Amino acid sequence: MDLILTDRHLPSLSLPDNTPVIHVAEQKIAPCVGCFGCWIKTPGRCVIRDDAPAIYPAIARCDRLLVVSRLLLGCYDLPMKRLVERSLPNQQAFIRLHHGESHHVQRAVQPKQLTVVAYGAQDQEERDLFRRWLGRNSLNTLAEDYTILFADSEAQAEELAGKVVRAWVN
Amino acid sequence: MGKLMIVNGSPRAPKSNSKLYIQAFLSGWSGAYELYSLTQRRQEDCLASLEQCSDLLLVFPLYTDGLPSGLMAFLQALLAQPPSHPLRVHMAINCGFLEPSQNDVAVDMIRLFCKRGGHSFGACLRISCGEAFPTTPFMAIARRKLRKLASAIAKGRPVQLTASMPLTKRMFLRAAQRYWLGRGRSFGVSEEEMSTLEIEGP
Numbered sequence: 041m042d043l044i045l046t047d048r049h050l051p052s053l054s055l056p057d058n059t060p061v062i063h064v065a066e067q068k069i070a071p072c073v074g075c076f077g078c079w080i081k082t083p084g085r086c087v088i089r090d091d092a093p094a095i096y097p098a099i100a101r102c103d104r105l106l107v108v109s110r111l112l113l114g115c116y117d118l119p120m121k122r123l124v125e126r127s128l129p130n131q132q133a134f135i136r137l138h139h140g141e142s143h144h145v146q147r148a149v150q151p152k153q154l155t156v157v158a159y160g161a162q163d164q165e166e167r168d169l170f171r172r173w174l175g176r177n178s179l180n181t182l183a184e185d186y187t188i189l190f191a192d193s194e195a196q197a198e199e200l201a202g203k204v205v206r207a208w209v210n
Numbered sequence: 211m212g213k214l215m216i217v218n219g220s221p222r223a224p225k226s227n228s229k230l231y232i233q234a235f236l237s238g239w240s241g242a243y244e245l246y247s248l249t250q251r252r253q254e255d256c257l258a259s260l261e262q263c264s265d266l267l268l269v270f271p272l273y274t275d276g277l278p279s280g281l282m283a284f285l286q287a288l289l290a291q292p293p294s295h296p297l298r299v300h301m302a303i304n305c306g307f308l309e310p311s312q313n314d315v316a317v318d319m320i321r322l323f324c325k326r327g328g329h330s331f332g333a334c335l336r337i338s339c340g341e342a343f344p345t346t347p348f349m350a351i352a353r354r355k356l357r358k359l360a361s362a363i364a365k366g367r368p369v370q371l372t373a374s375m376p377l378t379k380r381m382f383l384r385a386a387q388r389y390w391l392g393r394g395r396s397f398g399v400s401e402e403e404m405s406t407l408e409i410e411g412p
Binding site: 056071072073074076080083084085092093096097112115124125129130132135141147148157162166173176177 | 393407
């Protein structure tokens with residue numbers, strides 16, 4: 041299954057009919073409150089019943105994921121970062137060793153090929169920091185097969201997203 | 211130095227480990243300070259009060275390998291509405307993993323914030339094993355380091371500190387398992403239920 045998460049409209053994107061595109065900034069996604077309910081009270085389910093519980097299972101299931109996001113301080117900007125935080129039900133509370141480091145055990149999360157089209161970086165330092173952040177986060181999301189495409193503008197981000205989708209189709 | 215603004219960047223500030231770490235920090239702090247929690251929704255008041263502060267201490271958990279989104283929003287607002295003078299920015303970050311180095315990317319995000327806002331990066335404490343830390347006798351280690359952090363900030367020394375439990379990987383995994391099972395039991399949730407692979411049901 042393919043999935044596209046984006047924080048901006050991608051009107052020029054030509055997609056196969058069955059590819060879900062979620063405009064994350066238009067979803068009602070409250071910040072995670074850090075209650076750990078999804079680990080210890082209702083395992084696998086977030087206690088906040090807004091739009092996030094319809095999205096994080098799709099993130100877990102997909103085997104190809106395209107994320108289009110603005111950057112903020114070397115990370116995804118707030119709409120996408122909030123969704124990443126609200127995807128905590130995809131993990132268990134329990135900890136395992138992964139590549140020799142402690143990380144949370146995953147639930148039914150499909151190992152995935154992740155492509156990130158990142159725009160809005162102000163300089164090379166921010167790009168390098170984002171690369172490091174995604175490298176760490178990919179260990180906790182089974183997305184270790186990842187590619188980052190940096191765009192200098194929103195228009196270029198859309199163009200790069202189009203190239204990724206065309207490569208999927210072909 | 212002037213007044214210190216302490217910001218609790220935890221999304222569950224009133225019940226957070228960050229709150230306990232702030233209390234431990236204050237036991238070693240004798241200067242003037244103000245305390246603000248991001249859950250209080252008084253961001254404008256905090257930004258205005260920073261005009262009277264020389265130093266800012268951010269205390270927060272590592273959140274999905276970076277800064278909690280609430281703290282990111284606060285820093286974004288601070289970049290948009292900066293005080294008329296540069297701040298010295300300090301931090302105490304805690305993560306639930308064994309390795310303090312898992313905090314490093316988030317530390318560099320705060321460094322980038324400082325660079326963007328023209329502020330200077332000061333003292334830093336990286337705490338690991340954070341979730342269970344305050345419930346163990348090892349909290350004395352964290353308390354000692356937090357008092358060291360307080361002393362360093364007061365003296366203007368940009369120290370880099372770490373606090374961790376003296377556990378092997380195997381011991382840490384066992385201790386974490388016990389800790390989380392206990393949290394689950396308090397809601398009547400079994401190990402089998404906590405280990406479900408299902409997300410939002412079958």
